[in-house]
Amino acid sequence: MLLKKLQLKTIDYRFGLTMCFLLFFNSVISAQEIIKDVVAEKPAEVPSTQKRKIDGIIATVGDYIVLDSDIDKGFLEIxxxxxxxxxxxxxxxxxxLLEDxxxxxxxxxxSIIVSDAEVRSMMEERLTYMTQQVGDINKVVAYxxxxSVEEFKTYFADILKEQKLASxxxxxxxxxxxxTPEEVRNxxxxxxxxxLPTFGAEMEVAQIVIEPKVSDADKQKVKDKLNAIRKDVLEGSSFATKAVLYSQDPGSSPNGGYYKMTRKTPFVKEFKDVAFSLQQGEISEPFETTFGFHIIMIDKIKGQEVELRHILISPxxxxxxxxEAKEKITNIRSKIxxxxxxxxxxxxxxxxxxxxRANxxxxxxxxxxxxxxxLTKMDPTLYSQVSNLKDDEISQPLLNTDDKGKKTYKLITVTNRIDAHTADYxxxxxxxxxxxxxEKQITAIAKWFDTKIKDTYIKIIGEYRDCTFTNNWLKK
Structure with a gap:
């Protein structure tokens, strides 16, 4: 029964996480009002003659309230x-909603800080996505x-900030x-x-990648373009606008090239070296990484953290x-x-x-x-490349284009196959x-809720007091 209990707990936990991500990425709950200057204290009782004026408030958690309409909108958006x-x-x-x-x-x-810059960046990304879905920002506002757009942005900023704090x-x-290994064994x-769980059929895969060589002349064209952009920004143009127009980094260009990072953030070394060598407001000269050529502008420096914008252009x-790359990889295949x-x-x-390479x-x-x-969870592109390969067979040279538009040739082979089997330690x-x-994370979250619910002012009113909750929101 242990595994079944774990699975049931995992379902509850995954329900929470799934809902959290759904709410975050699809903006499915309404903006929440914040009760000012109340921290784990009971707010003043509202006279019964005034209760109709705050119609819809069904719960209070610390500084936040939940409206009955939030539940309706949650169902509607799902x-x-x-x-x-x-x-x-x-x-x-x-x-x-109470968990959030x-x-x-x-x-x-x-003291977890969510900066206004982070919220603006998140908002621009979400607004771009929603506008692409419906074709017009005014339709989003009307929904x-x-x-007005400005009223919606103010409202939406509160949603995003709360969701970011929760995440x-x-x-x-x-x-x-x-x-620890001992805990895993136990x-x-x-x-x-x-x-014991059953794991599906699996395989191990290896590949050889050959990158086409970019000429010095093509590299210089990119550097010249970045230098021209840098000059325009120094003369007053918006770096963020330039990033939206020209940057080839899909992860940041919709947000005006924005990133927040520390020295531990998993960026390539060359990028971090330049980022942490600049002063606030300074713009770098063009520099090269494995992704292409970049320029960086530092927005803010807060201790060991920097907020920056960058533009990436690949030759x-x-x-x-x-x-030439195809000929080289074809020759490698022949030798193998x-x-x-x-x-x-x-x-x-x-x-x-x-x-x-090293492996x-x-x-x-x-x-x-x-x-x-x-096999059932493999990336579709990778699966299509290996599914028909026999043992020790080497694929023909494959032209691969990544999400940044970078083209390479590769050979791929299956080095090991593991049939579906019962779990083996x-x-x-x-x-x-x-x-x-x-399982340990689920237990930690449960303990966290038990502790924080006891220490936080929480009030649920009306018919919702009859709910049976997973957590002890009613403090019975």
Whole structure:
């Protein structure tokens, strides 16, 4: 029963996380009013003659309130996104809203900062997405029953700030949870043999990547363009606008090139070296990384953290360079097939992909961080490239274009196949560790709620006091 209990707990936990992400990315709850200057204190009672004037308030959590209409809008938006609400009760929806309020309230108590710049960046990204969906920002404004774009932005900023506070608080709790090998072993031992999970068929994959060489002349064209942009900004143009117009970084260009980072943020070394060498307001000269050429402007420096904007432009690869790269990788393939060199040794000596070169080209699963890829969860593009390969077969040269438009040629092979099987501690340690860690995180979050609910002013009124909640919101 242990595994079944874990699965049930995981469902409850995943419901919370799924709802959290759904609310965040689809903006599905209305803006919340904040009760000023109230921290874990009981606000003054409202005379009964005035209660109709605050119609709709059904709960208070610390500094935040929940409106009855928030529940209705939650259901409406889930349906609008194609989700099913038939198994979600109003009490469950309220429970999730209460969780979000407590996360946000405690984030403020813990001095977690969400800057106005972060909120603006998030807002621009969300508004761009919503406008692309409906075709007109005014339709978005009308949907939320606001009178103007500016009124909507003010309203929307409160939503985003609260959601960001909640997500940062959740991350703080979960990131603090660690698990030892002994705990993993004990977790596995407690699972009855007839309840051990079954893992699907998996494979391990290796690849060799050859990048077309960019000419010095093409590189200089990009640097000249970035220098021209830099000059315009120094003369008064908006860096953010230039980033939207010209940057080829899909992760930041819609937000005007905005990033927030510390020295521990996983950016390439060259980028971080330049970012932390600049003063506030300063714009870098063009510099090169594996992604292309960049310029950076520093918006703010706050201790060990910087807020910056950047523009990325990658040189165009010529047809001659593509042809030369294909010829090179075709020659490598011939040597492997003719047994002149092994695939792994060819990857170590010839591949241009630093991340896999040292491991003989072996790919790491970004989800699990091990080398196995479960067939049913594999990236569709990768699956299409390997699904028809036989054991030890080397693919033909494949032209690959990544999400930034960068073109490379690659060879790919399947190095190991693992059939569907019942969990084995030695063979599946990484997956078992993930399950054990998840259980420990669920326990940590449950304990966090128990503690914070006791220490926070919470009030639920009306018919919702009859709800059966997972957490002890009523403090019974």
């Amino acid at each position: 349906s609008a996104q194609g989700g099913s609400v038939k198994d979600i009760t109003r009490c469950q929806m309220l429970g999730k 309020k407590l996360y946000a309230h405690q984030a403020v108590q813990d 939320y029953k606001k009178n 940062e608080m959740t991350k703080k709790i979960v990131d603090a949870v660690e698990i 977790f596995f031992k407690k699972i009855p043999k007839d309840e 165009t690869v010529s047809e001659d360079a593509l042809k 097939i003719n047994k002149e060199i092994s695939f792994a040794d060819a990857a170590r000596t010839e591949s241009d992909e630093k991340e896999t 003989g080209g072996t790919l790491v699963n970004p989800t699990s961080q091990d080398t196995r890829f479960e 030695a063979k599946d340690y990484t997956k078992i560790k993930e399950l054990a860690l998840k």
